[in-house]
Structures are given as structure tokens and as C-alpha cells.
Amino acid sequence: MSTQPVLDATGVAKNYGAVAALRNASLSVLPGEVHALMGANGAGKSTLVKILTGAVRPSAGDILIRGKPLDVRSPAQARRAGLVPVYQEPALIPDLDIVSNLRLTRTPVEPFRNWVRELGVPDLDLDDLARDVPLAILRVLDLARALAVQPDVLLLDEMTAALPANLAERVLDVVRRQAAAGRSVIFISHRFVEISALCDRATVLRDGETVGVVDIEPGVEEKIVELMLGARVDRSRPVPASQVAARQPGEKPRLSVRNLSIGTKLNDVSFDLSNGEVAGVVALEGQGQDELFGALAGSIRPAGGTIEVDGRAVRFGHPADAIQAGIAYVPGDRAEALLMQRSVRENIALPFSARLRNWGPIGSQRERGAVSKAIERLQIDTRAQGEVQRLSGGNQQKVTIARWVAADARTILCFDPTRGIDVGTKQEIYKLLRELAGQGKSILFYTSELEEVRRVCDRAIVIFSGRVVDILPVEIADEAALTRASYGLPRGAAADVGILADAAQKGAGAP
Template sequence: MAPLLTMHGIDKRFAGIPALRSADLVVERGEVHALIGQNGAGKSTIIKILTGYYRKDAGEILFDGRPVEFSSPQEAQRAGISTIYQEINLVPYRSVTENICLGREKRRFGLLNWSAMHAEARALLARFKIDIDVRRPLMAYPTAIQQMVAIARAIGFEAKLVIMDEPTSSLDEREVEVLFNVIRQLRQADVSVIFVSHKLDELYAVCDRVTIMRDGRTVQVAPMNQLSRIDLVTSMLGRELSQVLHEGHDTTDTASETPGSVLEVRNLAIGRKVSDVSFDVRPGEIVGLAGLLGAGRTESVRAVFGVDKPNAGTVSFGGRENAIVAPSDAIRAGMGFCSEDRKLEGIIPDMSVRENLTLALMPQLARRGIVDEARSRAIVDRFIKRLGIRCTGPEQRIRELSGGNQQKVLLARWLCMNPKLLILDEPTRGIDVGAKAEILSLIRELAGQGLGVLMISSELEEVVEAASRIFVLRDGRTVAELHGDEVNEQSVMSAMAHGHESDREVAHG
């Protein structure tokens, strides 16, 4: 029998930049199929093309034995494809019943048949062992219940294919197991599931086969039980074990002679994303945080900087415990943070290089509301020269600069504050090879001058090259601390795939 879904040779470009390059996805009938890859791999794009959100540039799609090209998600849904997104896209002010039955309301004598719809909503939720008042607004219930309602709504359409994008992100362990039982019921009913998740344990628990994407291409398709965890990780990252044996890295711990730590994080817990994270940074040291997408790296450093409030654990900075409750506290204490999304959370595109560079320093440059322009110009000129920022001048709009030069401006924003610790979340993302080398060289130079650096990068080679110690996170927990000869790609990938309990103890100190 032919597969339920065949997507072959799918191409998609955005503003001339390829997002998908001859990508393939094949899902059998009654199969739970994992779709995985790092950020930017193309998972979301291929799903949006399937469901009619985007139009493909090339390739063919066969669904249930016929060629299709849906013009909208609604058309895909009518054809038998239901999608459950990570971000709940329901109507919070409407009742649970209205959300579940939206678009397929039951009528009697031309009027809405509320009793039949309430009964259907209760029956669907009963499959998840959920017994709630379906007449109440959705917003009255916690996020986990709302997620289950979204899943119940998708199943209620009697779909042939259900796409689940990170469906367990808001669920606890008991709820996850209930969801897995429903997925198994769907499989038995010959309904196919595309399961997108970054949690390896979940993939092995519920999926039959896996498609791995990288850089817009399909790089591997295999039965889950024939693919080891380490093979899964290496395929996602694009690194073969034979290529990653550590060579030529200076494993000297530049901070080993320095007593004390500038930052100590112990047993950090934040919402559902982070459950037990510990790490520390010494002055003059580059520490890497490694892990797959969703491991909890960004959430952890946001809590360190005071952006998000942790539920448990301690953050000690400069010898003071839990003193940072807001980013303003972190900045005053001597901490800088270059966030992952340079365009959204870093630069202010319509402002000049000078204005962007001095943004954090502005309170120190102003007296009685008047900015010391001469001092501001001197600082900007010094850092443009020191970091080699290529621009026509300080007044050029930052949006006109290349990605690498924008990143240098953000680095300068924090360096002009003379920080004790600099947190860098994906510092080289989206910039060219030459600019990457310049920025990594600059980071090493700063550490050599005594600055503590905490660095997150999805580029494994980059973390290994730069860091003297690496903490590996997996599913919201610190699973390994690597230093000395252990700082190599093979050790990091092994910890990502399996974790090391012995190292876990070290990480706790």
C-alpha cells in the first residue's frame, strides 16, 4: 500500500535564501513518525508547506494517494490533516466546548446543539483522563489543560494525519504518558502522526521511524530502533565521530589559577524547561554551555541575567547570592548579555551605531538629563576602532551594517561598561565565516584580559574551540562537566545523547 504522505524534492526560498533544498518526507499509514533537526533545519517550513501556510517553489506532495497543494491550513484540515502547534492557538475567552468544536459545530433545527457539542467535548477529553467543566472559558484552566484541549480538538476532526509540534512542552510526566497512550490509540486506528520533539527519550518511547533534517535538507531516514542516540545526535549536528576526535585544542584552563568564581549557579529550576542546572564561571575563563535545542541553555542564562524568575536554586554573582532579580541589577553588578535573537532583542534597527553602542551606558553619560556628547563620541570612536566595526561612521543606522558588524556593536555595548561577566547566546549566528573568526578571536582576547565569558553556541566545533570548560545540558538538567582533555566534540555529543552521572555529581560540586 502506498504511504499516506509523500513529500519529494521540496524547495523553498525566502528573499532568495534557501530554507528547503530538495527535502523529502514520507509517512506511512498508521505510523508515528519523528521529524527532528536543530533550529533552521527546515522542520517548520516543510510542515507549513504541507498544511498550506506556505507555497512550495518546487517538488511534489502526495496525500492519501493523490497530488495536493493546499492553499490554506483550513483546506488541509478539511482533507484530513490536523496540526497541534507548540504555541496554543485557541480562543481563550471561549468555552472549552467552543474551542473543540470550532469550525464543525453541531446544529439541530438550524440552531447550535449545545448538549451534543458538550457531550462530544467531554468524550474527547475523557480519552486524556480529563474531567472538567467544558462550559467554562478555556482561560480558566492551566496551560497543560489548554494543550490537551488543543490536542482533543485536532483529534476531533477525525484526521488521517495529526501533526504534533512539541506537544509535551507544557505537560508534566503523567500528562505526557497519557498523551503517549492517545498517540498509540491513533496508531491502532490507522491514523498517522508526525511528532516533532527535541527530547530524545520521547522519540524512542513513541516513534516508529525518524526523518532528520539539517540546513534545509533531509539527511537521514531510519527506524528508531535501528538508530543509536549518538548516531541521532551526530546526524542532527552534521558531525561524524571519525571527524570529531579532538585535535590541537589548547585545553589549558586559563582560569585554573584564579581562586573563586565570578558566577555560581546551583540546582536552578525554571518552569517546565529547566529542572536542575548547575555551572560556574571563573574570571578570565570561557565556559561553554552545550546541548541540543530545548536543553534549557537560553532559559538558564536569562534567569542568571534577571530576565526570568527561577522557581528554585541559587545564582551567586560577585559573591552575592540571589541578588539579581532584574536585568538592571545584573547590569549594575557588572554583567553583560548578548541575547540569541540579535534583531529582536539586541539592535534597535532605526537607531545609529552610536546610539546602539551607548544604550546601556546612557545613565552614566547623562547628568541632570543632559548627555555628555564629547565623552559619548570618544567611547564610540574607541570601540569602533578597537573591535574593527566597519561602518561609514557612528551616525550610520545599524540596520545598514552586516550581521557580523551588528554583533560587534552589541559586544561593544557591554564592553564599554567594563563588565566582570559577559554572557553570549549564539554570538556568531547568521554571520559569515570571516566575521565568526574575528568575533571568536575577540572573545578569547577578552578572556585573556580577565573577563569571565559564558558562551552558548549550537556550533559544537565553535564551543570546543573556544571554551576551557563545557557544561552539557540535556532536557533541562546539567548532565556533564567537561574540562582538560575531555573538551572534545565526541565527549560533548556522548553527554548530549546519554548524559554522564559521574559528571553530573561533579557539576553539582
């Protein structure tokens, strides 16, 4: 590997009025290197990437490309210099079809098609509107669009955060091959297993400054966490496993799903969710989990089956019906839930002003009290509260959850709520969910990170090909067991291969 950096940024700063998003960030990337960029939410990772790729102008700092100064004034200029990003949120314009999106960036169609197939999407229709494409596939399309122009430096911001294991493996393999071909990759991820398997070095940001550059070697995770947070993080499960009390005779489950079907996506799904329980949902991409949560949240009408709340059959024609029944939805895509140009307090207070069946004066004193308690309880950073879009991703997700904590929702549907969030904020969310369960709330928790199941859930409901194939007690729901079940293999299968063998070896502590 050459010792002459292909990219060398020093002293980079960015101020938004009185708010300093970056103070003194530096990043040096070698040819053929996969370089991790790490830090807690709000540390400045995404801002630095946007500066390097011309989407944001820095307030100070120097950027060198192959030793020559570069004043990056636009994404097009960065692209010509060989710097191409894949941002944390999908970049395709929703109201255009895919081929029109390719024309906008002058992306060659055939190389794009080849990369899409190689990334595990064999049947893409270029005439589909971007808004009709699932989030995980949109992320793959953004990556394929970047790879099609053969960048010298590929910047991936939480690329795998919205992806299930099968697509994530494809992405990681492509990143390895890019590095082997002499191209460089800047890799932002909160998943240490990816960092340790993929990266050569890591630059760590804290509060807008570079606080360390470390080589990736066994046991480096704790050092990185200390650099990120300035303190050690307790990684233990917030509470001992499975503390849900058994239902008393005659007691109804909070939520009961029976034989639920939605088109070809969901088939004959049945399970119960008890008061005081956090039930995990585990599935590979496209196995019906989106449709399940959509039906429970009132945004999708099932074709068959029943949903009961406290023993009473319900039919949701609109999300407002589910909210009226005390069921709230927290999506992984924060932009889907928040009014980005409104304040923190306005976003949290929405349920108080949107009760369609109870028009009349709003109890402003009660509203203010509930909102303030939720902000304090979730420790939301309100320094930039004039607009939620100015908050970090972790604080934005806290606002989404705080809304339903303030509204005292009895059941919360969390769909990958920790996606793209730093380890410290994840721990706070795990603790909050367990506290809510301890107060008798019920939580359905889909996660694309299998290790989260043992940290926060009481059971794991595994869906494969639109059906519930297993329900595992948390005591046996390790990554190997969950991976095996999510591929439709029964417990006690004779042998594992491929990704299953890797997961089994990790679970057994193999090197």
C-alpha cells in the first residue's frame, strides 16, 4: 500500500451560526485502503463527508487530492476529482423513475445494471419510480450508481445500516474488491464487526474534532469507544433475560395477531404480544416484516386474518385508528416520522394537537409538561431545537420516540429504531425500552442488527418467506441461531454453510 495519501484533509471546520458542526477534523486515506470514520452521533462524520464531496462548504481547512490542493465547490467537482459519496439517506429523486435519476448524474446505464446484479438485485426495472422501491434496495441503487463511475475514493455513510444480512454481505464483498483493485473507501459504520472485518485503520471524531487514528487489530473496539465517547460504555444487557411475568388465567394479550396475510408478502402470521414485553422481530430483507408493521400501524390493510387489541378485534383503515387504539409506530427512516423544519417541541407535541376525534382546546399546560418530561427523560440535545433537521440522527430518533412517550402510547412498534445511531445512544434507547416494558407497555422491535435481540428483547419472532418460522426465547437467541432461523432452517440443523457457518463460529468464539 502506498504511503502517499490519495486524500488528505486537515483542520476542517464548519459553523452553522453559533453551532460548530466541525471544529478541527483531519482525515488521511491511502490508496487501496478501507478507512473507517467513526464517532458518536453529532460528532461531525456526515458533515465531513459532505464537505469532502462538495455538498457543504467548509468554514476552514485544507483538502489535498494526491498531494495537490483542491477547493471542492460542488458535488460535480468532487466527482470529477474521483470522490463519490453514498449518503446515509437515499439520494434518488422519488418522483422520477430510476433511469431518469441515472441521466441526472450522467451515470452509465450498463455498468450500473451490472453492479446492481452483483449487489444481489437481479430483477430491477429501470422504469420503476424511486418512491416505489424499498429502502434497502434504494441504498443498493445509490451504491451501484457510485460504483458505475469508477471512483478513486468511495465514501460510504452508514451504507449497511438499512440492509439485512444477505445484502450487507454483498456490499462488504464489493468494498473488499474495490480495495484490492487499489481504490480507497471511507467507511462510516457503527457496527464493530464490519469495521474489524473490513477496515485497515480508523479515524475517530468527537465533538467535531479528530481525537485519534488507530490501526484495526483484535481488541481495538474498546479503545475506539473510549475515543468516541471519552468514557467506557456498559455493553451489558439492561436487565436480566426475559423478565415478562406470565399472563394470569383469563388475561388477554395486549396484541394478538392471527393468520395475518397481505398479498404475496405475508402469509398466515400469528403471534401474541403481552403487556410488559419487548418482542423482537428478525427477518432478512423482503420477508414480510415491512408489511407486518404496516398492518399493525394502520397504513396497510391486510387481505386476511385478524388483529386483536386487549382481546377485541380491530380493523385499522388509517394510522389514526391504530393511534386511537394506543399503538404507535417508530420508523427507522427518521425523515418519515418527523417534520424536519419544525422544532423539537412541536414534533413531540403532535399527538396532542392531532386527535381528530377530540376537536377542541388543547390542554397546553399538560402538553408542555408531558413534552418537557419526555425531552428530559430521553436526554435530547435541544441546542439546535429551532429545526429538527439540525439535530444529529441519534437525537432525531430520540424525538420520534419521545413523541409517543409523551403521548403515553401503550404499544410501540419500533422498526429498526437504532439504525445509524452511535453505541451510546443505542444504550440509552435499549434502557428506555426496558423501562417502558417495566411500566407495562408492550413493544414490537424489528432490528437488522441481530446482537440487539439479546440486549433488549424477551423473545425473537423470526419471519422467513412471509411466515413465522420460529419463536426463540432470548436465552438461546444468539446470532448463529437467529441467522439460521432467518434463512428458514430449523433448530438443530446438521450443518451450516457460508454466512451461517461464519455466524456459528462467531457464536462459539472461534477465531
